[in-house]
Amino acid sequence: MQSIKFLLQRLAAALILVLAVIVLNFLLIHFAPGDPVETLAGAMGGMTEELRTQLRHAYGLDQSLLHQLGVYLSHFASGDLGHSYYFNLPVTDLILQRVPATLLLVITSLVFSLVVGTLLGVLASRRPNGLLSQAINVISLVGYAAPVFWTGIILVILFASVFPIFPTSGMQAAVQDGGVMAHALDVAHHLVLPALTLGIIYLAQFSRMARASMLDVLGSDFVRTARSKGLSETTVFYKHALRNALLPIITITGLHFGNLFAGAILVETVFNWPGLGRLAFESILRRDTPTILGILFLSACMVVLANQLTDVCYRIADPRIKR
Template sequence: MFLAQRLLMGAVLVAGVLVLNFLLIRLAPGDPAQVLAGQMGGATPELLARIRADYGLDQPLAGQLATYLGNVLRGDLGTSYFFDRPVAELIAARIGPTILLVVTAQLGAILLGVVMGVLAARRPHGLLSGAVTVLATVGYATPVFWTGIMLIILFASILPVFPVEGMADASYDGNPLAYALDVAHHLVLPAATLGIIFLAQYARLARASMIDVLGTDYIRTARAKGVRQRRVVFHHALRNAILPILTVAGLQFGNLISGALLVETVFNWPGMGR
């Protein structure tokens, strides 16, 4: 019953977003037929009428909405007025680089954040713990586009070790391994820019969660039995402490995608943001 309710709420939310998206586009200033006619070289009444008929713009608003929702249910997202190509085709051409950027940034932020948080939790009042807290505060408060610009200045101007735009060099010679390494080289700065703000959150959360778990009875029991400190931390405590981090990571995935759009603009990454 709970799952059915959640699925129903999700379906209602998606339907609401679709309707709102449709109305925003239709109520925005401008006429799509005029835009398309301008690209074709002239806006005669006959051409405008034909374009409106081809795109269904001559129908009442309710009829256009019904057609739009029906097409979406069949997987047809319509045709772009600007590119005059299927929207699904445009998304398919751009979604791969965005997924690569988002997944790389998410995994890197989780792994580094957990490691930093665990090391800081072992000595809650030590220098490393304080450094993690400062890093988390600064990283969370820094705008992602500013971080990208600073990384470009540092690693492209002062220390020119990473490329700053695009996904790969134009001089691709057909070697798949060389291409993969080139993409990874281009991916370093965008993924670091996107991951830093989430790395800060995961590091703070990992530190707090580990401190709580390390103070529980079963951890004290394991230590009393003579279990080595490293096994206590990484085998017994981390398995429970990582659960809140994974939960937050799932909730933050939408924010990660929205941040990726800004990062793609800064680094000219050929994803959805472009």
């Protein structure tokens, strides 16, 4: 009963937060300089004043800001995210076409950085002054300091030019041969460089966090007690210390999920990956307000959902939180 009450409270808070984000995004975008109709006119090579007036009326841009916000919220409540100015398609359809590619990229990058980064951090904590620990620290610092787009360009030069192993553009080959398995392998082949680029910076953060957390836990009283009972060092290290050291890692995993979406914009642009990040980049350049708002809404929902799942995982990993 207490867990159900906790989940309902978190759900209510999440809904209020998402609504606030929707209103804030709408206001910020409409306060930003620029005119969607003028952007369309530039893309078309010119437009008559009469057509400009008709488009502003059709898009509701000739109404007051509060009226536009009310109309947007009423349509949003009915499940309508609007119609794209540039692509001339429903925003919902545009987003649904791009979501699978972005989720594949983001989840793959998150799993890679979480598993490999935590493993490296745990290994570094066993001998904090050893050569392996120092090497992992250097790698982590370089990975954390390198910008995402720079890492992507270096990987393209290294694995597509010097050693032509992986493709550098798109999600799949133009010509498909074979069945489902061949298609899956082709997508995985195209996924390697984008996922590696996006995952390297977060791998460095997970590595440093895991190392620091393990060193902190290994100095705790309960670890000394476990050792005094005669338990093996492997049991103490992996069964007692590691579980408690995972709590901060669980926290930053939820926080980094939103950052991965932001980083996906750069990665998808560098590798021409057909996901939400590239759609957001194209929509910003073309001042496609409904599409931008739809992408921001979905991103906010993903971040809020990741934070709620983080809270649940925290309660599972640490039973003391339930009390």
